[in-house]
Amino acid sequence: MTMIFGIPLQAFLGQLLIGLINGSFYALLSLGLAIIFGLLRVINFAHGAQYMLGAFMAWLLLSYLGIGYWPALILAPLLVGLIGAVIERTMLRRLYTLDPLYGLLFTFGLALTIEGTFRYLYGASGQPYATPALLMGGANLGFMFLPIYRGWVIVFSLVICLGTWLMIEKTKLGSYLRAATENPVLVQSFGINVPFLLTLTYGLGAALAAIAGVLAAPIYQVSPLMGSNIIIVVFAVVVVGGMGSIMGAIVTGYLLGIAEGLTKVFYPEASNIVIFVIMAIVLLLRPAGLFGRDA
Amino acid sequence: MLDMTLTLELAKRKERSPAIVQTVFLGVGLACLLLAPLFFYPVFLMKILCFALFACAFNLLLGYTGLLSFGHAAFFGGAAYFTAHAVKEWGVPPELGILLGVVGAALLGAVVGFFAIRRQGIYFAMITLALAQMFYFFCLQAGFTRGEDGIQSVPRGHLLGFIDLSQPTNMYYFVLAVFVIGIAMIWRIINSPFGMILKSIRENETRAISLGYSVRNYKLAAFVMSAALTGLAGGLKALVFQFATLTDVSWQMSGEVILMTLLGGIGTLIGPLFGAGLVVTLQNYLATSEFPVTIITGIVFMVCVLLFRRGIVGEFYNSRLGRRLGFEHRHKH
Amino acid sequence: MKPLLKVAGLNAWYGESHVLHGVDMTVGEGEMVTLLGRNGVGKTTTLRAIMGIVRERRGEISFAGEDLMRVPLHRVAHRGLGFVPEERGIFSTLTVYENLLLPPAVAKGGMTIDEIFELFPNLHERRNSAGTKLSGGEQQMLAIARILRTGVRMILLDEPTEGLAPVIVQRIGEVLKKLKERGMTVLLVEQNFRFASKVADRFYLMDHGRVAGEFPVSELSGRMDMLHDVLGV
Amino acid sequence: MTVAMPLENGAPRVVLSARGLRRDFGGFTAVKDVDLDVHHARVHALIGPNGAGKTTVFNLLTKFLQPTHGTITLLGEDITRTAPDKVARMGLVRSFQISAVFPHLTVLDNVRVALQRPNRLATQFWKSLSSLDTLNGKAEQLIRSVGLDKEANAVAADLSYGRKRVLEIATTLALEPKVLLLDEPMAGMGHEDVGMVAEIIREVARERAVLMVEHNLSVVATLCHHVTVLQRGEILAEGDYATVSEDPRVRTAYMGTEEASR
């Protein structure tokens, strides 16, 4: 049998694939963060909470309205995006003229509130959410047993990431977004409705988080804590990527997911800090991050 | 570059700031602290003082250098572990134990700072958060911290060999003394030539470089000082409560100290004291009430950021009364 | 001449500081008017207040007969008013080309990209580099060029010659003249008095947040002592 | 018009020199084979069309950018690989094309911050702020010399653009640099200030070297002893103003057909 680093090639491939699944979540989440940061200069600490909200929304839709996975995949992000938009409209927007750290602090408070509310209402141990019937079961790939649902996660996240990237890089909307990041007042003086654009962006970022949440619901326990567990890692992903580019956020997300996955095989104890270690190394060698623009 | 400025200017503009008013305020404040144990629960007061010192040290970085660290819990909790371990396992006297905590926190600060100052603004915040999280995992796994049990039953020992710190009153005045010394040190750093350079770096980093200041060294120095003073608070807390646990190194603790500083007033010297007092009281009160703590904390955070950015003390300085008394708290965007 | 822009009793504030104390001026259709004044008298603020970027303002502003006071900033451009700020506002994350294409066209009659590149060959040469990688002068050209595409009827131009090489200043002068031929209305803020005298029809002199004087270009030579008093020329 | 060279004992001393300076940005070469000698007690103008690479040369000389090729010598020392703050400490100080002040400090404090380092009052975290009062005399003198005395206690952010530029010059001078690099110091200034700043520069240049970028040709003509014209990153012409301004290449590339100076 072929061996790689002392483990069979097949197992190695399996772990690679699993890393990719993890990476799908990182990519979706860091993408949303990068978009929100890019335009609003807000580090959205509530991103984890919005991810959790997405998952819970799916669960709530199912248990109270009987709405299943597929509609939820659209409805939940829509709802979360809407909530995000309302928050941006009513509160977050007052902070743009201030130092960016206030945005961070506000969303931190928001995250605590959302998470606390769900913990209060639904407890910490989480809720079950079943895999949709269509994606039940698994496929034997020869080197591993791949649950079909996980394959779906990879494919769907790739589609969403690429779609978002295309929308931002290749359309006029994207250049509005990028320009408004630098000088919103000027862009507005050109006749572009920047406030609306900002609302839209925050809503979009939140919706992306929610998509990740819905995708996660059948895999992970739908729990109020699921967001805060992942968000700090995603921050590190973002630092490694450097928030210069949307593509950077996506690629780094997948790469670090794989790196983490492989660490789980070779040195499991370090798998939660491997991303932080990579972050430190990247900071030493390329302070602006892998894809950061300014040197 | 951070475009936030919060300056407390006491030393200058003597014509507008009758030094007497401030001396009176200082005197009354100190008297209150000296008499407080007559009215309040000493451990509760000591906890406030520890957190206040923590928040003041944190504020040294945020309020005066413009660096938002989201990882200060590492220095606080780290120092608590170092002190607790030294006192309990090696049997060193309390003052030495605290000193070890401070040194440990400073070293930790040097390492974290070394990485973090490479980036600015929110990146800085995220890097400190991530590194602190690494330290959290280290504490979780390292043997000497005893995992989730924590280092328990740490003896308070005898200060200078003869003052019995297990007496609450003795302990309280010891804590108060350390607190006052810590604050005095922070005040001195802020209102020093060095502090002035920090301020200018926050204002315009490139210009500071072109004036010949090695910005990185200044930032790192400020970071290490803040970490060391945070360590002072952490070591002290370990002695007050006689344990050191994971709570103090968790990222939620880093968030809490920000809340305290924000509530009290970023960039004000004594604001964090009020912030800490309020948060500790709130947590104690909420513990026995029906309200879920996290929700309330979160809402306080949001309201603060949206409506009272200057914090309690900042708002006071900025009020008509505060200005009349000669305080000034500038907050520009 | 029909007035296109009419400003009356315009006051403006930055927080607590009161900067404009009742500015009155009119700019006729197709006219090129220059606002002169020392540093800090409020020239930039006047433009920003007209545009609606400074929102703490009081008074009357009407453009083509319409009241602008209540129009939100992003609708002002659609009424036909464009603004080129002093600090140019080139976007670093966009290329020169994307910068040019950024402002949406609000009316017909704007220049085409080809016309613009003809006017500013430098921009053509560097069209694919990032906006802020341009030199100061190139940025200024880009800032002006960008507005010309949109088809606005009037532009507010804040110190367009600042920091430009004499050849470029000359070129900008020519551009302004061409714009005038096309019927564009311009309100220009300028320190470079000699440059202004070549392009402007009329001058307003500002002092302390007010208009201190007004004269057509023909009277320029007779007003030198006034200019001396107010500008120190 | 030619500005008379100050007479020095012996040959004018070169304090800052660059040889074969080059800088590429991706595929684009912003500065190419530039040799430059800046002399003590002379005002040296660097002019050229926009985008010629003047600011880039400044950034290279002050080490805010690393040259792709070439060497830079300051006061006899090779500084090609030195950090920017170190270069500043060695006596090479610059101003920026876009004004650079400490926006929320007062004018006085802006100048004092600059004075702190040369007076060894920067790292003392144990001393009181009033120890900086010893700098007040010097600071006020500088402020007066640039005509900012009325605004001495104003916050820098509240100054108009032109006044900020003046303040920046005052802070630059505070360091008593041996070599002064000024990037368009008069841009955006009113006429009075232009005259005043020109006078200041003339004054300081008696004792030190000045290299400045300026588009205001009348200033260049009356102030500068030596002119280097850059075009597309390369040196097009060099000499005193009279010589350079007669050069037909310079006229087409930079000055244009008519005097458009202020």
Place this chain on the structure above:
Amino acid sequence: DASDGKVKIGILNDQSGVYADFGGKSSYEAALMAVEDFGGKVLGVPVEVVTADHQNKPDIASNIARQWYDTEQVDSIMELTTSSVALAVQAISKEKKKIDIVTGAATTELTGKQCSPYGFHWAYDTHSLAVGTGGALVKQGGDSWFFLTADYAFGYSLEENTGNYVKENGGTVVGAVRHPLATTDFSSFLLQAQSSGAKVIGLANAGLDTSNAIKQAAEFGIVQGGQRLAALLFTLAEVHGLGLDAAQGLTLTEGFYWNRDEESAKFGKRFMERTGKMPNMVHAGTYSAVLQYLKAIEKAGTDETEAVAKELHALPVDDVFAKNGTVAPNGRMIHDMYLLEVKKPDESKEPWDYFKVLATIPGKEAFIDPAQSGCELVKS
């Protein structure tokens, strides 16, 4: 008689954090039920129960504990979820000569090196869980083990204790993998466990980690593949959160199951009416602790600490939670534990009918021999 005209019991636990389901507000309900069942009064004075949320912060817990003891005449504190809190409060109680009865925390330190003459450990501990699941499962044929262990002291001790019992009973441990705390994705680890070929996969972790591991094991078809999952710290509350679909076939140990017999079922239904959920061992344990405490006061005729502690050590425990319980000199309440298996969805006949009792582990086997505990109170 009672010192200050009433007996006051404090229930101090996590009511808003990660362990809020584990004990939480419902533990307070359980305490109230015990007081009611006892008659509301002891020695003729009223019994009062107060409660506080320590938010998993030992410093808050310790502040509250001191305040309760010093200024609010609280006589004893119970529940005490999470070991750092339990140890800190036990130290204070010892110093203040007050009684504490821990039902929420797992660490054996409470009755080991850090034991207190006034401190009691009631419901379970890491050792009893390990013995229950490890020992008993081997006897049922699960003789080769692979551990998924949370990478910190708690996880190690569960793994080590369980491993020892597995080996003692003739089984083998074929491997282990250490995963970081708060891991969300377990698939890598599960694949390793799967390929190890072990009959039992032991989950030496807690809370959300365990839930996620179980959920993902179902996804990867681990149980269908013939392997068995054994959770080392998992209770009814978490099984409820996971749902039977994901949890079916899981083995675990608890000190209580509401559907164990008629009496427990009656208690469970009463509890359910008040809280909306069935009790787990922490809730039932708290009920038992309060009840026993009141019995001891009555027996001692006073609420004075020394006397009550003495009675608590002496009195046998016989209530709905523990049938034949005794209290060892180190404060450990020794009682039977139950090895449970989660039913398949179609086996479950009513809501909350989740477990089959596979075996009863006698107290003597379940808990550390007091003489070996390291507690200095035990005279050898």
